[in-house]
Amino acid sequence: MSSYEARFKVWRGDVRGGALEDFRVEVNDGEVVLDIIHRLQATQAPDLAVRWNCKAGKCGSCSAEINGRPRLLCMTRMSVFERDETITVTPLRAFPVVRDLVTDVGFNYTKARQIPAFVPPEGVGPGEYRMMQEDVDRPQEFRKCIECFLCQDVCHVVRDHEENKPAFAGPRFLMRVAELDMHPLDAAEESGLDRKRTAQDEHGLGYCNITKCCTEVCPEGIRITDNALIPLKERAVDRKYDPLVWLGSKIRRRS
């Protein structure tokens, strides 16, 4: 086992401003960036603010940017860096800073509330749900999401465009629409809710131009663009421009 001293730059400050602060800190075998942040807290900067919980890549709390790239602090091993490299840790850029590495991620909770919930099918009681595994595979992929919001942070639609935030739910919540739309028993349509249309009209699906940045940063390896956003776009377009679908929806609504 070998230890060495690493160089870190950690952003410290709050809503009024701040700057990168230099640290030299011990690193041991097998450690991740979050271990180093904790060592800084315990030995040099007891009030250094950072969010974390599970330290196992399961809760999605410790999101930050390491050398400019959105990542989970707990799943970034120190061994991926050169020993003489200076490692820079900054808060998520797309969200307002609260303090140090902690940002106000309230945007995401606001968006979550705007996506209409699962609509249970009428007349199917608890214990009577029957779904085939092959039909739940697709939405299950999206439910692996740990809500780390790295995709929301990296997405260029909002990363440097605060003005787009009101109209755009972001990859995580467009994926939530896709998930509900693919749920075998979701009864939104029967209740008069067209999830594909609302994705387009209310949650800003049209802003997405499939650059796949979200997929690249997803720590769960969810294929957000290919499996959620593109299919949702295709289905939304079908609805909008296919005259037969349009007619069908009118007729069904009347009956």
Place this chain on the structure above:
Amino acid sequence: MSVVDRQEWDVVVVGAGGAGLRAAVEARERGARTAVICKSLFGKAHTVMAEGGIAAAMGNVNSGDNWQVHFRDTMRGGKFLNQWRMAELHAREAPQRVWELETWGALFDRTKDGRISQRNFGGHEYPRLAHVGDRTGLELIRTLQQKIVALQQEDFRETGDYESRLKVFQECTVTRVLKDGPRVSGVFGYERETGRFFVLQAPAVVIATGGIGKSFKVTSNSWEYTGDGHALALLAGAPLLNMEFVQFHPTGMVWPPSVKGILVTESVRGDGGVLRNSEGKRFMFDYVPDVFKDKYAESEEEGDRWYDDPDHNRRPPELLPRDEVARAINAEVKAGRGSPHGGVFLDVSTRMPADVITRRLPSMYHQFKELADVDITAEPMEVGPTCHYVMGGIAVDSDTAAARGVPGLFAAGEVAGGMHGSNRLGGNSLSDLLVFGRRAGWHAAEYAGSLADTRPRVDDVQVDTAAAEALRPFSAEGGEPAGGPPENPYTVHQELQQTMNDLVGIIRRAHEMEQALDKLAELRVRARRAGVEGHRQFNPGWHLALDLRNMLLVSECVARAALERTESRGGHTREDHAAMDRAWRNVNLLCALAEPDDALPVTEAVRGQIALTRETTEPVRPDLLALFEKEELVKYLAEEELYE
């Protein structure tokens, strides 16, 4: 008088894991205006770490399963110390609680005929755990979170305000339960982000704060697990039950050091993984205790056949309850047959094809690959025991989840005691959260509703005292007796963790626990001097300094109760009293504050803060006892219990 923000609610739920959220859903659906307070962001609670599944006797995979079988397994797992009425309610109600999740949008893995699939787990006679790969906890928390949002959307449509009837106060910490005479009147807490204090006035408070693992060095628990709810209840005058029972999960990661303790799900064994020592031997066959002898396979061949033909073979001993497996691993390592980093080998690579492993255990594959450079489809994992769960907790009424002695206080989930006896079975935690979360929310709402105009009032003096207590770390230098410079809270915490790990850990000895109590007394004095730098805004050092009070209180409970119980049972193993003693079967140990009327923690170092009492448990109801064979009961129950 301190200036603090005050709000009024009907029910306040402290904690937003599975139990807290389920309680909140229930309370709100029964008409109570409900506030949820959680230390982390909404949806990040420790429940997300649960991997294996939710135990519920739905009988989807083996139709022989029913609540009686589940009840029996639970009592056996807990070595008959369980509060039997809780175990009964739990076994009866778990299936409804799981099915209900589906109506809220949960997507469990399916059987061939489209029902919820169920998997095998330690101590469960049949495949019983509803699951989603190995991320069941995430599915549970997300489903409950989304149900809360659905209710808020309903409220928005009716009132124009999402938070009119159900509000989540995220990143807030409660430091005191407030009282009006004997009754609960609300909670005092602070916002982590701003450091501002607040009071939520409410006649009913549900504590659902989870466990205490952060008092131990090697643990699968997150930073939140500082025993807050246990301590809040104690300080409010409610006793804790059987705190000596702490579960060490047999399989935590052991290497590299930075991930030591992180959980390796029991599903690895449930799905066919085996434990081997450095000699390549499946050692668990040597560790089947007498009480389980006729229920487990005697040869590897029989154990292997069981996966495909469970009706004609017995299960492999890797699937014994967790306490047995953890002790066995400990013994193997001690005998010099451990793995290079002080654990044993857990292997799936020779038991299943690679694609089955990555499908059934995706996050384990991910976790080992990312954190340890180990490909579990090609080589064995190294694992060892890790502090995982506390069976002890707030003493509650089985049916209502009401804490004893404090009207208006309720508790559910890991923070509540009794349900699991001396040892919890895997999978029984998530079902516990749902069954008793719902009951706590229900009875809290009912209690709050019954008060009408006679609601308890918040006492300003208590609010001021709580504020002063919370601010103390900022002025730690001044005023304290001959203390020297302030203590670093991180250092005090590390010493506490080391103490509990070394002296009140998986194998216990009287003199070591006495030593631990001395050390705890010293740490308690030093924790009073824990000082912090900076200001109140999102200051982790301050937060930890405040959490120390709770961890120290709870650790003292564990150590005192463990010293008192002179037998080995479930999650309490004494080297100096190695056998289970039937005379202890019906004995509960209760911890209470030594000075109940003291509003602040006592500084008296030597005597300690906790007073211990014994009580005899209520006899198991005859029709429930009749579910067991007499020959089995003889192993557990005292003579006089058998012939009553």
